[in-house]
Amino acid sequence: MNKQLSVIGVPMDLGQMRRGVDMGPSAIRYAGMVERLEQLSYTIEDLGDIEIPRPKHQTDVKHDNLRNLHEIAEGTSRLAEAVDQVIENNRFPLVLGGDHSIAMGTLAGVAKHYNNLGVIWYDAHGDLNTADSSPSGNIHGMPLAASLGIGHEKLTGIHGYSPKIKPENIVIIGARSLDEGEKVLIKEQGIKVYTMHEVDRMGMTKVIEETVDYLKDRTDGVHLSLDLDGLDPNDAPGVGTPVMGGLSYRESHLAMEMLHQSEMITSAEFVEVNPILDEKNKTAGVAVGLMGSLFGETLK
Template identity: 70%
Template sequence: MRKKLSIVGVPMDLGQMRRGVDMGPSAMRYADAVKRLERIGYVVEDMGDIPVAHINEDKNAQPSLRNLKAITKAASHLADCVDSIIKKDSFPLVLGGDHSIAIGTLAGAAKHFHDLGVIWYDAHGDLNTDETSPSGNIHGMPLAASLGFGHPELTGVGGFHPKVKPENVVIIGARDLDQGERELIREHSIKVYTMHEIDRLGMTRVMEETIAYLKERTDGVHLSLDLDGLDPHDAPGVGTPVLGGISYRESHLAMEMLAESELITSAEFVEVNPILDEKNKTAEVAVALMGSLFGEKLL
């Protein structure tokens, strides 16, 4: 990983219906994200937050794509920001915000890699489109859009698509998939470790297999970590919690193994909602996991 690190916040809450997740970047900063990364040895530049509309601009739009225009605009801005960070040889670390921001993060990162890999650490697949989504919430669509599936305004962020090939994606922690997502996973043979596999194989083997799988086929790997990938007991401040998730300690192990692998070239931590949290616990968990991802050690 680069020793220069640039943080950008995306105070986005338009990809879903529960307010508060736009305060996620502030909560993670309050949990001392910058100081923690500096202590590890990184030169950290906090670039602040990109502007995001805080009103519903699509009141008359189709309900299958809530706030499409505002989300697309923010994603395009974020894509340019991530692109510029990588151009100056710094590591982009994006703080969310709901998971729709990944459309922009991946659009910016994919410009610099021929075969970008993605680790999607999440309870959900986020593989819906406007045709399959039960809710119309775009935070359930970013991985599909990055693969080139869905509305042209989402798939076209950054001016090209797809950003990622299905064979370069690994989903870890899935336990809540809609029917359309299951069909897309089967049709395109996307590699998924559900909680069944994590329980049965153990996190060590899951990460060993993930790292080996991506190392042989990618030239960079983006980590998209949704805090609802963890069990709600460990990360209560999320908008769509699902029981039976990955534990705090398993998540640290996963991040530590990724640090050792030196595979990760960009990352984002999303869906921290302070309004739903307990004394900023989820933001503190996110920052602790950042520490492990970037090489923090006890001894």
Template identity: 70%
Template sequence: MKSNISIIGVPMDLGQSRRGVDMGPSAMRYAGAVERLEALGYKLHDHGDISITRPDKYETGQAYKLKNLLQVVEANEILAMIIDQAVEKGNFPLVFGGDHSIAIGSLAGIAKHYDQLGVIWYDAHGDLNTEETSPSGNIHGMPLAVSLGLGHEKLTSIAGYTPKVKSENIVIIGARSLDPGEKELIRRKGIQVFTMHEVDRLGMAIVIERAISYLKPRTDGVHLSVDLDGLDPSEAPGVGTPVIGGMTYRESHLAMEMLAETGMITSAEFVEVNPILDEKNKTATLAVGLMGSLFGEKLK
């Protein structure tokens, strides 16, 4: 991986309905993310946290079906610009969330630098809803659809182009909670998904090997998006939308270690850490441990 890392915090909780995930970047820094990566020999450029505009309480839900649409768009435009500049400098963008709506800006800033950007979506959810299919109107359930060019124009046009990624360049790992509209879109677009059924039946090592074999010949860079709710709530309790039956701590470290060995990952984000719902910062500490494995930390 590149030796220079640009860290960008996005204290966003407007893409969903539960407060607290805006403290995720601070929780991961408090858990020693910067020190962990510096100890591995990386040079860090910490851009701090993006300033998030809070919606006026009277306008929330008034103008659009999508919750806090204008504020989510504003934050993601800023994130896309910062990431674009980081990639231009040759740095590895590492984003601390924040809810998963921030992936819209991450991919918007990254994808313009690749002809065939791949995406590994490590998540309990598909995040493939649109305004029409979403049961909630929460934008954190839409970033992958938006990046495919599907959804509200204000979201799909962030950074001035669409789509950001192609459906054949996406791999979802750990899915176990998909809405009907997402299942239909996965079938229609032929998106590669390894649900928890495949993880249980095949084992994480084979799932990651197949994901690598699938993406390596068709992509020139891979963005890794890690939603901490991909892990089982017993391992990662501090998330807003926990789904029982998720990936284990050890499976997740193995996944990160195997991805690190390939050198394929060119950008990453860790999202949905909610310290208010956590136990003694357990989930943020876990996220930092996964970062260590992704960036080459070894036991021997």
């Protein structure tokens, strides 16, 4: 794994309705992220936070059933440019959220540098909605669809090209809350999904082994997009859309350790940490712990 890390914070809370997730990057830094990774001999460059535009009106503004469309498109475009530059500088981009809508910007900046970028989507949700299928109009439920080129052109066209990724290069792990439209899209696109049923039945070791085998020959880089609501709310309470019955703290550390051993992860983001909903910054601490495992921390 590239030992030169560039950290980008994205204080975005426009993709959903619960305030506070914009403080996620600060909470993760406060939980000791830089010190943890420096102990693993990484050189850390913290680029600070992307400036996120605010809606001109305090009321929720929807365009074509998409809440805060223009501001999210602008903010994620800024993120895409920053991530693009990090990779140009031969550094590993580590992005801190913010709500999961930021993944549109991260993927836009990353995928430009690969012919077949793989994506591991570690999440309770599929994030495969569009304006037509979304019950809420919240864009944090749409970034994976937009990155596939499905959805509103202001979201699919971030950073000037579309699509960013191919459906056969995606693996979703930990899904347990999928809308009907997302289920249809998963079947139509042939997206590989390990729901909690598969994780429980197979065990995390087998899930990651299969994921690595599935992606290693078809991709030339792999992005990890980890939503803290992929974990069970008992382990990660500070998230905006908690879903009971999630991945455990121990399972998640095992997954990160195995992904480190695979040597295939070329970029990563950790999203949806909401300190207002948290318990003594517990969820940010979990995020930092998982980063430690992803970047090579071991017990011996």
